[in-house]
Amino acid sequence: xxxxxxxxxxxxxxxxxxxxxxxxxxxxxxxxxxxxxxxxxxxxxxxxxxxxxxxxxxxxxxxxxxxxxxxxxxxxxxxxxxxxxxxxxxxxxxxxxxxxxxxxxxxxxxxxxxxxxxxxxxxxxxxxxxxxxxxxxxxxxxxxxxxxxxxxxxxxxxxxxxxxxxxxxxxxxxxxxxxxxxxxxxxxxxxxxxxxxxxxxxxxxxxxxxxxxxxxxxxxxxxxxxxxxxxxxxxxxxxxxxxxxxxxxxxxxxxxxxxxxxxxxxxxxxxxxxxxxxxxxxxxxxxxxxxxxxxxxxxxxxxxxxxxxxxxxxxxxxxxxxxxxxxxxxxxxxxxxxxxxxxxxxxxxxxxxxxxxxxxxxxxxxxxxxxxxxxxxxxxxxxxxxxxxxxxxxxxxxxxxxxxxxxxxxxxxxxxxxxxxxxxxxxxxxxxxxxxxxxxxxxxxxxx
Numbered sequence: 060x061x062x063x064x065x066x067x068x069x070x071x072x073x074x075x076x077x078x079x080x081x082x083x084x085x086x087x088x089x090x091x092x093x094x095x096x097x098x099x100x101x102x103x104x105x106x107x108x109x110x111x112x113x114x115x116x117x118x119x120x121x122x123x124x125x126x127x128x129x130x131x132x133x134x135x136x137x138x139x140x141x142x143x144x145x146x147x148x149x150x151x152x153x154x155x156x157x158x159x160x161x162x163x164x165x166x167x168x169x170x171x172x173x174x175x176x177x178x179x180x181x182x183x184x185x186x187x188x189x190x191x192x193x194x195x196x197x198x199x200x201x202x203x204x205x206x207x208x209x210x211x212x213x214x215x216x217x218x219x220x221x222x223x224x225x226x227x228x229x230x231x232x233x234x235x236x237x238x239x240x241x242x243x244x245x246x247x248x249x250x251x252x253x254x255x256x257x258x259x260x261x262x263x264x265x266x267x268x269x270x271x272x273x274x275x276x277x278x279x280x281x282x283x284x285x286x287x288x289x290x291x292x293x294x295x296x297x298x299x300x301x302x303x304x305x306x307x308x309x310x311x312x313x314x315x316x317x318x319x320x321x322x323x324x325x326x327x328x329x330x331x332x333x334x335x336x337x338x339x340x341x342x343x344x345x346x347x348x349x350x351x352x353x354x355x356x357x358x359x360x361x362x363x364x365x366x367x368x369x370x371x372x373x374x375x376x377x378x379x380x381x382x383x384x385x386x387x388x389x390x391x392x393x394x395x396x397x398x399x400x401x402x403x404x405x406x407x408x409x410x411x412x413x414x415x416x417x418x419x420x421x422x423x424x425x426x427x428x429x430x431x432x433x434x435x436x437x438x439x440x441x442x443x444x445x446x447x448x449x450x451x452x453x454x455x456x457x458x459x460x461x462x463x464x465x466x467x468x469x470x471x472x473x474x475x476x477x478x479x480x481x482x483x484x485x486x487x488x489x490x491x492x493x494x495x496x497x498x499x500x501x502x503x504x505x506x507x
């Protein structure tokens with residue numbers, strides 16, 4: 060732990076002591092400090108080069124079964140005094156919440172592993188400018204690419220510190236690097252757009268700029284001359300760029316808040332099959348260099364790897380303390396916390412475990428259908444599981460990609476989609492929520 064971390068923990072401990080003296084029965088405080096650099100260019104011309112630094116502090120106090128949260132970016136002595144006064148005064152007048160409160164002292168995290176979440180290197184502005192330039196040049200060099208929406212390169216580092224009156228005190232640091240480009244191919248009304256990107260905790264884990272740019276250009280050219288297809292029930296294959304969205308819908312359906320409210324289509328499915336046998340969905344906050352890794356959650360509870368789905372069977376909800384108490388359960392250590400509000404449950408590095416088939420084998424299994432590489436809109440009903448979204452991609456004929464397709468809608472119900480989907484073996488960790496190529500054997504594909 061750095062000297063800055065110790066100083067921040069001392070600051071938060073002092074703030075909580077002030078809150079207790081002012082009449083709070085319990086309190087916790089979170090501090091976030093961050094630095095970032097971002098560069099964007101288009102057609103070789105710089106559109107932005109920015110560096111930002113900031114810090115914010117949030118105090119949550121409890122008076123009986125009432126809670127209030129107040130945040131501030133001013134850490135001066137007088138400002139902190141006023142922060143405490145406002146928080147306690149607010150907590151005395153808000154309605155009671157019988158489910159709010161800190162974790163028991165014997166449940167908090169006392170130690171955690173080093174997951175290598177912070178790259179010590181910091182790029183110069185010149186480095187980011189060079190990366191964006193090389194990425195855009197590589198994309199524009201692809202035959203058929205006619206215009207560019209620009210390339211961006213960025214870096215950030217942040218430190219999160221949390222202290223609570225139940226004895227918890229902890230801090231961790233994380234970094235992030237990113238590189239992206241978006242280009243257009245074709246002319247006039249026949250133009251098509253596509254993109255590619257890379258992101259990682261360590262700069263050395265990024266793909267090379269030329270690889271990202273070339274891939275974006277080739278993707279855009281590949282989409283030229285799209286056709287429309289007739290409406291039919293067909294197999295649909297989801298590219299990894301969009302298949303993670305299916306896992307995200309699953310995460311929403313097992314979120315403790317939705318379960319406690321009774322607004323999830325999976326609310327009655329605990330310990331029942333919701334996917335096919337052999338399928339697992341994992342939430343792993345302890346993944347080394349993971350984009351959403353964290354050693355403890357937003358309430359100071361230990362982070363741990365969990366199988367939300369095991370052999371197709373739903374094994375657990377995603378819970379923070381409040382939703383767990385509503386359901387008469389224990390928190391799963393999935394609380395997330397900002398400085399301006401109370402914790403809420405969320406996943407970390409969530410993924411659908413890979414299967415054994417290759418993507419080509421899934422295409423052959425589909426035979427004739429749609430390969431989706433892009434989705435539009437958000438036609439998903441979390442209560443019923445009904446799913447309907449605009450899509451684009453490629454037609455599959457005789458188990459092979461035949462030609463680009465656009466202006467179609469795919470529809471189904473997530474309960475049926477989850478129960479029948481088949482994952483490929485090409486899982487990569489590119490997002491916070493990831494999935495391999497996925498085949499859904501039957502969906503309604505609405506075209507012309």
